[in-house]
Amino acid sequence: MLTVFGGKQRFCDGISRRSFLKIGSFAMAGAAGVTLADLNRAEAAAGRRTSKALINIFLAGGPPHQDMWDLKPDAPAELRGEFKPINTNVSGIQICEVMPRIAKITDKLSIIRSLVGNAPDHDAYQCMTGWRRIALINAGGYPSVGSVVARLQGQTHRAVPAAVGLAAPTIERRWSDSGAPGYLGATYAPFKPFITGGQTGRLDTGATKSVSKYEGGSGLRLEGISLDRLNDRRRLLKTFDTMREKLDSDENIQAMDHGFQAAFDLLTSSRVADALDLSKEDPKVVERYGRGQPYNYQYDGPPTCNEHFLMARRLIEAGTRVVTLSFGRWDSHGKNFDLVRDHGPKFDQAFSALVEDLDHRGMLDDVTVVAWGEFGRTPVINKDAGRDHWPDVNSAVLAGGGMKCGQVIGSTTEDAGHAHDRPVQFQEVIATLYNNLEVDVANVKLDDRTGRPQYLLDLRDPMPELVG
Numbered sequence: 001m002l003t004v005f006g007g008k009q010r011f012c013d014g015i016s017r018r019s020f021l022k023i024g025s026f027a028m029a030g031a032a033g034v035t036l037a038d039l040n041r042a043e044a045a046a047g048r049r050t051s052k053a054l055i056n057i058f059l060a061g062g063p064p065h066q067d068m069w070d071l072k073p074d075a076p077a078e079l080r081g082e083f084k085p086i087n088t089n090v091s092g093i094q095i096c097e098v099m100p101r102i103a104k105i106t107d108k109l110s111i112i113r114s115l116v117g118n119a120p121d122h123d124a125y126q127c128m129t130g131w132r133r134i135a136l137i138n139a140g141g142y143p144s145v146g147s148v149v150a151r152l153q154g155q156t157h158r159a160v161p162a163a164v165g166l167a168a169p170t171i172e173r174r175w176s177d178s179g180a181p182g183y184l185g186a187t188y189a190p191f192k193p194f195i196t197g198g199q200t201g202r203l204d205t206g207a208t209k210s211v212s213k214y215e216g217g218s219g220l221r222l223e224g225i226s227l228d229r230l231n232d233r234r235r236l237l238k239t240f241d242t243m244r245e246k247l248d249s250d251e252n253i254q255a256m257d258h259g260f261q262a263a264f265d266l267l268t269s270s271r272v273a274d275a276l277d278l279s280k281e282d283p284k285v286v287e288r289y290g291r292g293q294p295y296n297y298q299y300d301g302p303p304t305c306n307e308h309f310l311m312a313r314r315l316i317e318a319g320t321r322v323v324t325l326s327f328g329r330w331d332s333h334g335k336n337f338d339l340v341r342d343h344g345p346k347f348d349q350a351f352s353a354l355v356e357d358l359d360h361r362g363m364l365d366d367v368t369v370v371a372w373g374e375f376g377r378t379p380v381i382n383k384d385a386g387r388d389h390w391p392d393v394n395s396a397v398l399a400g401g402g403m404k405c406g407q408v409i410g411s412t413t414e415d416a417g418h419a420h421d422r423p424v425q426f427q428e429v430i431a432t433l434y435n436n437l438e439v440d441v442a443n444v445k446l447d448d449r450t451g452r453p454q455y456l457l458d459l460r461d462p463m464p465e466l467v468g
Helices: 038-046 125-129 145-155 227-238 241-245 251-267 271-276 283-289 307-318 334-361 427-437
Strands: 002-009 018-024 051-060 085-087 094-096 107-114 163-165 323-329 369-374 394-400 406-407 419-421 445-447 453-455
Touching: 002 406, 018 241, 051 107, 051 145, 051 334, 051 427, 107 369, 107 419, 145 163, 145 419, 145 427, 145 445, 163 406, 227 251, 271 307, 283 334, 307 323, 307 334, 334 369, 334 394, 369 427, 394 427
Parallel strands: 051 323, 051 369, 107 406, 163 323
Antiparallel strands: 002 018, 085 094, 107 394, 369 394, 445 453
């Protein structure tokens, strides 16, 4: 991890402070004998560099599907809740009244109401990989979509990580999982510009001003070192190449070496810092996305930081291939309807602004957007006006990526408790995301840590309703 301290900025919560950039794990090309230069030459020889990208939005805690995407107005009072459905701009499709902006762009969306196979745990893992965390755990676990794309497609620019995780650190750490590299190793972990203070939702970036201290593998600080001096130290490091050759078999050492190179490139380029700096964005665009404050019902989860949606779009424009973020804490065991009244309009503003922004900029066909949580909520409202965990069925909403939109896929039973028509598995959705990213999931195999080739998924066909 690299920590860079510097000037003052305002982000997310609007509080001025000494800004910083913590540069964490990097998804950089180069393992298994394939260097970034090799990838660049290969793409140049092919006469193309794919511009396909993904923004994966994790709604941590399990949003109530029947109070957002799948309302049952004719169900008994103990099931249907307090919200009324509203019409969208697609005939026959209704969603919750707290999302009027999304209702106006539903022709650009596909809503899945019958997502099944949910793990019963609070965890972003399944939304990042398509697998339950236990799968292939002895070989390091399956890699996230971002890590796979980093491994197969590399970077579009040497100073821009292929995969970036914008999730704010959370007390419940699984809710800020930006996607692990699994058996691919730390070299392909997403770059995380971490947010200080964990629960504040602050994301500050600034100029270089600080250390030279390696903190037990957790961080590298650069204190008072100019870029010239940094270059000198870089040249000095080259004198250790002979020693490093003896350590090449150590995965952690390899990852550290790639991490240093990536950190150096980030320090000497403004591309990522500029993408995260919303003072460089049109204020009217920033206003359209909103701020998501105050951060209510946060507790041990992510803030409702609308600005992360805009940062995601800016990172994609800068050349990032996959951006993940966590938005809100939706674990509504109590006061479910109050929570949705708070989180719902904030999500409505940020998500609709993102889709419209991508469309306006001519990016929507190339960029896939998905928003989902780990499971749904119980049909029956509990004594605390809440809904509990319900892994039997879940919902997701997708946009862009050249997919067929303006539709609902699947349906649930009258109580919204089980899939009725067209059960959809997590891996079908992930296969569709890979398809949109031009990853041949039907044929690609990657070696796990034991040297065994592994398919990325068991279900390798994209959803025909979306791409057929």
